[in-house]
Amino acid sequence: MEILLRNFCLFSSASVHPRSLRLQRFAFSTTQCSWLPDRMRYDNQTFYDNVQIGYKRGHSNIRNRDRDIKKLQTRALQKLTRVRIVDNSPTALQPVIRSARIIEIYTKTKRHVGGVGDLCLITKNGAMKRAFIVGQRQSMGILKARMDSNNVIILDKDGNPEGTRITVPIPAWLRGYDPKKKHPISMSKLVAIASSFV
Amino acid sequence: MNMSLLRVIRRLQSSFVAPQRPTLISTDAEKPNVEGREDANLFSLEYIPPQVQPEWHRNKLKYRLERMDCLRRRQAIDIPEFYPGSILAVTVADNYAPGKSMRFAGRCLYKDGFGLGCKFVLRNVIDNEGVEKMYHLFAPYIQKVELLRLEKWIDTDLRFLRDAADQSICEIDPNMQAESPLPKTEELPVYKGKIRLREIAMWEFLYHKQWPRPYNAYLEEHFIEEELIEREKIHWQTQSHLKYDICKHYDVTKIKAEIMDEMKDNRHRVDVADKKITADA
Numbered sequence: 001m002e003i004l005l006r007n008f009c010l011f012s013s014a015s016v017h018p019r020s021l022r023l024q025r026f027a028f029s030t031t032q033c034s035w036l037p038d039r040m041r042y043d044n045q046t047f048y049d050n051v052q053i054g055y056k057r058g059h060s061n062i063r064n065r066d067r068d069i070k071k072l073q074t075r076a077l078q079k080l081t082r083v084r085i086v087d088n089s090p091t092a093l094q095p096v097i098r099s100a101r102i103i104e105i106y107t108k109t110k111r112h113v114g115g116v117g118d119l120c121l122i123t124k125n126g127a128m129k130r131a132f133i134v135g136q137r138q139s140m141g142i143l144k145a146r147m148d149s150n151n152v153i154i155l156d157k158d159g160n161p162e163g164t165r166i167t168v169p170i171p172a173w174l175r176g177y178d179p180k181k182k183h184p185i186s187m188s189k190l191v192a193i194a195s196s197f198v
Numbered sequence: 199m200n201m202s203l204l205r206v207i208r209r210l211q212s213s214f215v216a217p218q219r220p221t222l223i224s225t226d227a228e229k230p231n232v233e234g235r236e237d238a239n240l241f242s243l244e245y246i247p248p249q250v251q252p253e254w255h256r257n258k259l260k261y262r263l264e265r266m267d268c269l270r271r272r273q274a275i276d277i278p279e280f281y282p283g284s285i286l287a288v289t290v291a292d293n294y295a296p297g298k299s300m301r302f303a304g305r306c307l308y309k310d311g312f313g314l315g316c317k318f319v320l321r322n323v324i325d326n327e328g329v330e331k332m333y334h335l336f337a338p339y340i341q342k343v344e345l346l347r348l349e350k351w352i353d354t355d356l357r358f359l360r361d362a363a364d365q366s367i368c369e370i371d372p373n374m375q376a377e378s379p380l381p382k383t384e385e386l387p388v389y390k391g392k393i394r395l396r397e398i399a400m401w402e403f404l405y406h407k408q409w410p411r412p413y414n415a416y417l418e419e420h421f422i423e424e425e426l427i428e429r430e431k432i433h434w435q436t437q438s439h440l441k442y443d444i445c446k447h448y449d450v451t452k453i454k455a456e457i458m459d460e461m462k463d464n465r466h467r468v469d470v471a472d473k474k475i476t477a478d479a
Contacts (some may be wrong), residue, residue: 142317143290143331145330147327147329147330148327148329148330150325150330172300176293196325197300198324
């Protein structure tokens with residue numbers, strides 16, 4: 001009861017922000033890595049004994065830590081990554097003066113690392129184009145194909161593929177993939193022009 | 199004279215002796231399997247439990263149960279015997295595929311993991327693009343595992359094939375005709391050829407500087423005499439203890455015998471357990 005009261009007092013006082021309460025924080029094996037998501041409270045699903053707040057998705061829940069780490073491990077494309085354009089769009093066909101590189105990755109979070117299924121902005125010969133990642137060198141675990149190069153296809157402003165043919169196999173799980181992005185991507189057109197799936 | 203009497207006399211006169219029925223007992227069935235190619239229901243490499251230290255941290259019950267589950271899965275579908283280097287085709291359930299299933303053929307690069315966590319990787323080159331896929335061996339979504347060619351290489355990890363100069367080693371036609379594997383009574387020839395690698399930059403993975411060095415990769419061109427001497431010196435200073443590391447040479451002969459004894463009874467145990475489950479349901 002005393003603890004409860006004290007907690008109540010601490011939280012209610014306007015001068016002390018709960019974030020600065022180091023006493024409240026308790027965690028087994030928290031890493032000091034800056035790239036790991038920082039959980040303000042160890043398990044935000046357990047409030048008091050036998051009181052469960054509902055399941056919470058997102059980086060602030062310690063129970064999603066494994067999933068978050070997996071996400072970090074499977075994504076490997078970042079700014080200035082060289083990519084291979086694998087369709088017959090005019091951008092891909094023109095001679096290489098400056099090789100294609102990623103200059104921006106559109107992700108929900110501010111971590112600018114992307115993988116297969118992400119939208120990105122690439123530059124080739126000094127021209128910027130929006131592109132969709134369809135293959136990566138980094139392994140993504142079971143049942144997902146790992147390619148020998150980082151592949152990308154060019155999209156136009158409306159999210160439609162600029163080319164009419166994709167020259168390499170694209171991952172089969174993209175058929176059932178719904179990219180919930182701010183920018184539009186028409187996945188059905190992309191799947192329609194693919195030559196083969198793996 | 200009566201005709202029938204004549205016939206009888208003729209039969210008695212003939213010197214014909216009915217030949218004995220040939221015995222068609224094959225000797226193959228009596229021959230035991232070659233050591234190292236045991237029946238997969240009895241022993242397979244994925245039944246060897248991982249080395250966990252300290253020893254009291256090993257959960258032996260879990261290992262036993264997992265082996266029983268492997269056996270269950272092996273009774274459900276036919277999983278052929280294969281090694282890194284052999285060519286496989288795997289059919290996997292996929293909701294979005296036209297026939298609700300996907301087939302992928304490729305050369306097995308490596309196989310690892312214990313029990314139900316056993317994974318293997320297939321590599322194929324499609325449209326001049328190397329594609330690798332990893333599968334769980336005992337996963338329920340695997341519908342069929344076909345063995346197209348049984349091969350065994352000296353190396354158990356063939357990931358250097360990614361950097362092969364001639365990528366046609368991994369270029370496998372998905373409609374390839376399956377070749378019949380050698381019977382288990384004969385010993386498998388081990389492939390000892392050398393694969394030439396492409397030119398590898400300094401900052402990439404250097405196969406000739408790693409230990410253990412891949413046998414099937416042609417790395418002799420990297421070795422100049424002076425460099426060799428220097429490398430040997432460095433190796434002696436830094437890496438030489440590795441080959442005396444007992445953990446790396448995990449002796450499994452004793453464990454293998456135990457597992458085989460256990461798996462002989464396991465089939466009966468699985469049957470009994472399944473009957474119980476069906477009776478309850």
